[in-house]
Each structure stands twice: as structure tokens, then as C-alpha cells.
Amino acid sequence: MFTQTQPPLTFLGNPVTRVGPILRIGDPAPDFLAVGPDFEPVTLADTGSGIRLLLTVPSLDAPNCDQVIRAFSTGLKDAGEVTLLVASMDLPFTAARWWNAAGIAGIRFLSDYRHCSLGRAFGVLIEELHLLAQAVFVINERNRIAYSQYVRDVLGEPDYADSFSALRMVMNSPLRRPGG
Numbered sequence: 001m002f003t004q005t006q007p008p009l010t011f012l013g014n015p016v017t018r019v020g021p022i023l024r025i026g027d028p029a030p031d032f033l034a035v036g037p038d039f040e041p042v043t044l045a046d047t048g049s050g051i052r053l054l055l056t057v058p059s060l061d062a063p064n065c066d067q068v069i070r071a072f073s074t075g076l077k078d079a080g081e082v083t084l085l086v087a088s089m090d091l092p093f094t095a096a097r098w099w100n101a102a103g104i105a106g107i108r109f110l111s112d113y114r115h116c117s118l119g120r121a122f123g124v125l126i127e128e129l130h131l132l133a134q135a136v137f138v139i140n141e142r143n144r145i146a147y148s149q150y151v152r153d154v155l156g157e158p159d160y161a162d163s164f165s166a167l168r169m170v171m172n173s174p175l176r177r178p179g180g
Contacts, residue, residue, distance in 0.1 A: 009126065009133055011154040018133055020123030023148045029139045030121035034110040037092050042110055044143065047085055051146075051170055052139040053163075054085045056124045058131040060098040061090070064155050068134065071157075073104050075164055079171065089113045089131050126154065136163045138170055146170040 009018045023030070029044055036042045055072060057065035069086055076082055087110040088095075095109040112118040112125075112132060119125030124133040134151035136158045147166035151158050 009150075009152065009154065011126070011129065016129060016154070017127040018123060018150075019125040019127050020120045022123055022150070023137065023145045025145055025147065027145045029137075029143045029145055032112075032118035032121045033115050034087060034112050034118045035092060035114050036111075037096060037109060039092055044139075047108065047139075048083050049143075050081055050083060050141055051167075052083045052085055053167060054087065054122070054137040054139060056087045056119070056122065056132040056135045056137075058088065058126070058129070058134065058154055059090055060086075060088055060094055062155070064157060065134070066098075066102070068157055069107070070102070070104065071160055072136075072163075073107060075160065076106070079167070081171070082167065083108060085110055087112055087118050087132060089116075089119075123150070129154070134158060138163075138167050140170055140173075 009016050031044045034042045055069060057068060059065055072084060076084055084106060085108050089112055091113055092111050095111060110118060116125055119132045122137065124135045126133050133154060136149040137145060138147035140146040149158050149163060
């Protein structure tokens with residue numbers, strides 16, 4: 001089935017500490033307080049009520065993070081009902097610069113720089129680096145974790161096939177149909 005354990009985390013081969021719980025399928029998606037593009041507060045409720053794919057990344061300026069965001073954005077082009085959320089510790093200024101340079105539409109950026117609330121709540125805050133570890137979460141319409149994948153190395157990439165397979169299962173769930 002899908003990855004459900006939080007593996008040890010490394011950065012350049014050295015272990016680092018991930019702060020927060022291991023989220024599993026069926027867990028309530030934790031609330032958080034992040035900052036949006038205009039420094040406005042953003043909570044889980046503010047991200048909508050549909051299916052959301054949340055990517056947490058260390059930095060938008062890191063080439064591997066840029067690649068991960070682009071891969072998920074491309075993979076979601078035909079999944080109009082899924083909201084792509086990307087969270088990092090980057091300031092909203094950095095997110096705006098990255099977004100303008102990347103030219104990718106349909107991404108909602110969340111900055112966790114101010115409160116570290118999202119990082120702690122989703123178990124992706126890296127204590128030593130004060131960055132977010134790479135992870136993928138699918139949050140369903142009932143605000144439950146439908147999938148979680150914690151990437152083993154800060155500079156690594158998620159398992160895209162596993163992530164998209166889980167997302168398709170959520171999108172095609174019979175529980176989503178009226179009367180289900």
C-alpha cells in the first residue's frame with residue numbers, strides 16, 4: 001500500500017530532527033496558521049473544502065524543490081478539482097518572485113516563516129535548519145488525511161507515482177458520489 005511511516009530524515013547525509021506528529025490515512029488534517037502572498041493569515045479552513053494536495057518544501061529557490069513543484073503542477077493539469085498548496089519557510093516576496101519566474105498558474109503558496117504552525121502540525125519542521133522537510137499530503141473534502149509521504153532526505157524527491165496513485169484513488173472514491 002502507501003507509505004505511512006515517518007522515516008529518519010537526513011540533510012547532506014547527516015541526521016536532522018523532524019518536529020511534529022506522523023500523520024496517517026484517516027487522521028484529521030491539522031489546523032495551522034500560515035501566511036499567504038499578501039502576508040494575510042491562512043488556516044486550513046481558508047484552503048477550501050475540496051481535495052487539496054499539500055506539498056511542503058525546504059525552499060522555493062532549491063532546484064530540487066522547483067522540480068518537485070513543477071512535476072506536481074504538470075501532473076495536476078487535468079485534475080481541476082484538486083487545489084495544489086505549496087508550503088515553505090520562504091517569505092511571500094520569495095514566493096511571488098518564484099511564481100513570476102516559473103510562470104505556473106494554479107498554485108497556492110503558504111509561508112510558515114512566522115509561526116512554524118504548519119510545519120509542527122504536519123510533522124515536517126526541521127528543528128536544526130528551521131525549514132520544512134519535503135512531504136506530500138492529500139487532504140480530502142472531509143478534512144482528513146487521505147495520503148501522506150515523508151521524503152527521507154531534505155534534497156530528495158517524493159515518489160510521484162505513489163502520490164498520483166493515491167490522489168486518483170481519492171478522486172475516484174465512491175464516498176465522493178452523492179449518497180455515498
